[in-house]
Amino acid sequence: xxxxxVTSSLEMRFSGRANTARIEEAGARMAGEIISRRIFHRLGxxxxxxxxxxxxxxxxxxxxxxxxxxLGVAACNGSNCHGATERSNGSSVAQNEYxxxxxxxxxxxxxxxxxxxxxxxxxRNLGLASPATADIxxxxxxxxxxxxxxxxxxxxxxxxxxxxxxxxxxxWLGVHISGARHSDNLAAGLYPTERPAARAEKCLSCHIGxxxxxxxxxxxxIMGAGHPxxxxxxxxxxAVEPAHFIVDQRxxxxxxxxxxxxxxxxxxxxxxxKRMDALLESKRAPKGIFPELVLFDCGSCHHxxxxxxxxxxxxxxxxxxxxxxxxxxAEMLRAVATxxxxxxxxxxxxxxxxxxxxxxxxxxxxxxxxxxxxxxANELLPTLSSHDFSRSDAKALTHNVISLGLIGDGTQYSxxxxxxxxxxxxxxxxxxxxxxxxxxxGAITRAMNGLYGSFAADETxxxxxxxxxxxxxxxxxxx
Amino acid sequence: MATLFRVISSRAxxxxxxxxxxxxxxxxxxxxxxxxxxxxxxxxxxxNEERTHLGVTACSGNTCHGAVERLAGSSVAQNEYxxxxxxxxxxxxKHSEAYKVLLSDRAKQIAQNLGLKDAASSKICLKxxxxxxxxxxxxxxxxxxxxxxxxxxxxxxxxxxxxxxxxxxxxxxxxxxxxxxxxNPMVRAQKCLSCHFGxxxxxxxxxxxxIMGAGHPxxxxxxxxxxAAEPAHFxxxxxxxxRKGPVNRVQVWAIGQxxxxxERMDALLKHPPKGVQPELVLFDCAACHHxIKQIRWRPRGSTGLGPGxxxxxxxxxxxxxxxxxxxxxxxxKALTERMLALHRATTADWKTVVREATEVRRxxxxxxxxxxxxxxxxxxxxxxxxxxxxxGLTGDDTDFPxxxxxxxxxxxxxxxMSSPVMPGxxxxxxxxxxxxxxxxxxxxxxxxxxxxxxxxxxxxxDFQKTIxx
Numbered sequence: 001x002x003x004x005x006v007t008s009s010l011e012m013r014f015s016g017r018a019n020t021a022r023i024e025e026a027g028a029r030m031a032g033e034i035i036s037r038r039i040f041h042r043l044g045x046x047x048x049x050x051x052x053x054x055x056x057x058x059x060x061x062x063x064x065x066x067x068x069x070x071l072g073v074a075a076c077n078g079s080n081c082h083g084a085t086e087r088s089n090g091s092s093v094a095q096n097e098y099x100x101x102x103x104x105x106x107x108x109x110x111x112x113x114x115x116x117x118x119x120x121x122x123x124r125n126l127g128l129a130s131p132a133t134a135d136i137x138x139x140x141x142x143x144x145x146x147x148x149x150x151x152x153x154x155x156x157x158x159x160x161x162x163x164x165x166x167x168x169x170x171x172w173l174g175v176h177i178s179g180a181r182h183s184d185n186l187a188a189g190l191y192p193t194e195r196p197a198a199r200a201e202k203c204l205s206c207h208i209g210x211x212x213x214x215x216x217x218x219x220x221x222i223m224g225a226g227h228p229x230x231x232x233x234x235x236x237x238x239a240v241e242p243a244h245f246i247v248d249q250r251x252x253x254x255x256x257x258x259x260x261x262x263x264x265x266x267x268x269x270x271x272x273x274k275r276m277d278a279l280l281e282s283k284r285a286p287k288g289i290f291p292e293l294v295l296f297d298c299g300s301c302h303h304x305x306x307x308x309x310x311x312x313x314x315x316x317x318x319x320x321x322x323x324x325x326x327x328x329x330a331e332m333l334r335a336v337a338t339x340x341x342x343x344x345x346x347x348x349x350x351x352x353x354x355x356x357x358x359x360x361x362x363x364x365x366x367x368x369x370x371x372x373x374x375x376x377a378n379e380l381l382p383t384l385s386s387h388d389f390s391r392s393d394a395k396a397l398t399h400n401v402i403s404l405g406l407i408g409d410g411t412q413y414s415x416x417x418x419x420x421x422x423x424x425x426x427x428x429x430x431x432x433x434x435x436x437x438x439x440x441x442g443a444i445t446r447a448m449n450g451l452y453g454s455f456a457a458d459e460t461x462x463x464x465x466x467x468x469x470x471x472x473x474x475x476x477x478x479x
Numbered sequence: 480m481a482t483l484f485r486v487i488s489s490r491a492x493x494x495x496x497x498x499x500x501x502x503x504x505x506x507x508x509x510x511x512x513x514x515x516x517x518x519x520x521x522x523x524x525x526x527n528e529e530r531t532h533l534g535v536t537a538c539s540g541n542t543c544h545g546a547v548e549r550l551a552g553s554s555v556a557q558n559e560y561x562x563x564x565x566x567x568x569x570x571x572x573k574h575s576e577a578y579k580v581l582l583s584d585r586a587k588q589i590a591q592n593l594g595l596k597d598a599a600s601s602k603i604c605l606k607x608x609x610x611x612x613x614x615x616x617x618x619x620x621x622x623x624x625x626x627x628x629x630x631x632x633x634x635x636x637x638x639x640x641x642x643x644x645x646x647x648x649x650x651x652x653x654x655x656x657x658x659x660x661x662x663n664p665m666v667r668a669q670k671c672l673s674c675h676f677g678x679x680x681x682x683x684x685x686x687x688x689x690i691m692g693a694g695h696p697x698x699x700x701x702x703x704x705x706x707a708a709e710p711a712h713f714x715x716x717x718x719x720x721x722r723k724g725p726v727n728r729v730q731v732w733a734i735g736q737x738x739x740x741x742e743r744m745d746a747l748l749k750h751p752p753k754g755v756q757p758e759l760v761l762f763d764c765a766a767c768h769h770x771i772k773q774i775r776w777r778p779r780g781s782t783g784l785g786p787g788x789x790x791x792x793x794x795x796x797x798x799x800x801x802x803x804x805x806x807x808x809x810x811x812k813a814l815t816e817r818m819l820a821l822h823r824a825t826t827a828d829w830k831t832v833v834r835e836a837t838e839v840r841r842x843x844x845x846x847x848x849x850x851x852x853x854x855x856x857x858x859x860x861x862x863x864x865x866x867x868x869x870x871g872l873t874g875d876d877t878d879f880p881x882x883x884x885x886x887x888x889x890x891x892x893x894x895x896m897s898s899p900v901m902p903g904x905x906x907x908x909x910x911x912x913x914x915x916x917x918x919x920x921x922x923x924x925x926x927x928x929x930x931x932x933x934x935x936x937x938x939x940x941d942f943q944k945t946i947x948x
Contacts, residue, residue: 125776125786224787226774288826289757290789301767304928305697320592321692323756360754 234267702735
């Protein structure tokens, strides 16, 4: 289990050199189970029974192993396909996916930003001739398939286009256009972005990066040259992309229901595992007398001299003045495990400070603790993927996340940021459960805005306003 | 820093006696004597470290150093204790409050963060916030609450107080009785730096990054500026020069820089990385402590470091490069190369860091000897001011610690150039113009957090205009 991590499975998929993730298959089977149980819960037993038959087929769907030729955005954006202004009768999707992507989704501008002032400056600082030809930029600012895999209408300048996430379409486009079931598309090679763990891997392959791939990993050197910091939380980032899918009856019929809390929780586990992968990757080992600083919590160094956070860091296991590894995902996962898997929560509680303490020992000590942490994350993943998150779970998790923020460590920017996005996901789940009154939903939205406002900019972030906003939010959660 | 500037500018008006003839030769002779004397002094110092500290009370008598008015025939102003304890219009010497701050809320916070019971009873605090000696070496009137008192810097008075009171000459007190030769810039630099940077040999007398992280303020230092801003409780008048030799503030600055860099290299060598992090206190604070959006990195030919790396605080080395370019050009070239190699070593491995730091240390120790014997002339001073200006104006180093050191350097050079004892010293108007420009420089570095290199460069240009052709 340990050697077959989420990262390596993704890499294998890209390079097509090995059997695609066994984990994904296992995840898919579990997803089948969740879907059936959840649907019972939500839609009533008769409909659910029918759907179970459908999703059973989905769950057993074989995933296509090799990436196809990338045909380019032009293969998807036809006005009768995903570039329609109006949905045609009988379509299972809104058909405006291309329009949403091209108008509002930053992925569309991923290549274009390379050529703007900031992109040019970063390239100059890195000694690159141009960001538009540098692999270390293109690896994540475009659909980075190798030239041999590019179809005639493929354009790098399309940025992060359809196939960067959904996979090269040559193997599945025909099946897809002929109105196949979703499971047939998957079998033909469509990437299963609807599965939280698979989606997390796909997003994180850029949003953290692939530590083993020099063209897809933002090092501290690139940060120091001017690259912005990269926050990420699966459920929140899916929503703000903005998502070009709508979870309606037809979506659920084809792909199963979506629970924001689950997407969040699974995202945290995959995120943590991938961060540990980065610590374990030999390419990211210390060079000279410093470790790869991008793996650390930005706020542990980049704060003004006059606002040391000694107390918070002590709680996290590190001494004052010590570098601190980014561990906000581990904290969130601990909040989840406290509800779902108390033994794992206990293990995380001691593993988080153990990882931080190892910084004072040696890199091999850090790696030893990272290995243990990764195992904890990977072991939690099946539980998170199969758990049916109830309304009382959502409320308990809200409480756990708030408690993290209200004591010590939570006042750190990295944890505050993750806690806020976590609460947004949980709030979204509570709202879509339909159990909240209009007044309750409105109060939560207002409190949510207060939370986001309390740390709008990392440079002006202070723990106190965040804690205040968190306390406000706490009041809005119905008992 | 703003306060520091006020203090310095108020000192600029200090009256100097008519200049002695043939100052140049004389200062060389004195410097040579001092270099040799240092060896003998070292022995006396060693012994003195085992003697008893009598306490501030032993010095502050109103007929001694606590007098409101100078007695006829006294070679000093006699108000030294009053200056130190803040009872004159010069403003208080913070050394007298060094212990008291250990009782402040901030100190309590720092102690708590470090897991200490109490700052005021912890060795790692007291060793610099008081005249810390073993109980057996504290005389009956000694009080730890006096903070950094007379004997912390001047040495245990047990053996020299009697001869001092009976007017044994200064050089004899130093040589025979263990009075610390603070008039010797190198000795003074070592004494100040043993706290203002820390004693790398003494783990209880070194502010590590852990102590910084717990809340200790940052500690900039420049020997000449800090001597003036203390405020100094000595006046360089005829009687001072007769007893201790003349003072050339540019020389004080230069020797301070060399000593600082030597101590930095010692500290680097004494603190190998712990776990995966080196001793961060030796690095440029601003390399990390800036907001994420405000990218501080700029390419610097003198470090060769790429973006995202943590840079050693090399401000003293940059100043020494300027100084040696004038005083010892071959050393300047070697220093440039060795510093580049040291910066590069931080991205290679610890073994290489040790090798390069040792080289820098050796080179600067040699340089310091030539600085002690060099007669800094008006032409030297002008050239040094231009050299310091060029570092910022060419963009070679506009990092915060560099800007801070450049500002203090220009302050020292300006004071030296306006000193009436120097041939061709500045006129009152020229001095005023320079002081005004200096105010702009201090303003540009008044806050490390909001520091903007552009504002510093602009202030440098303004200062440049005030240097007479």
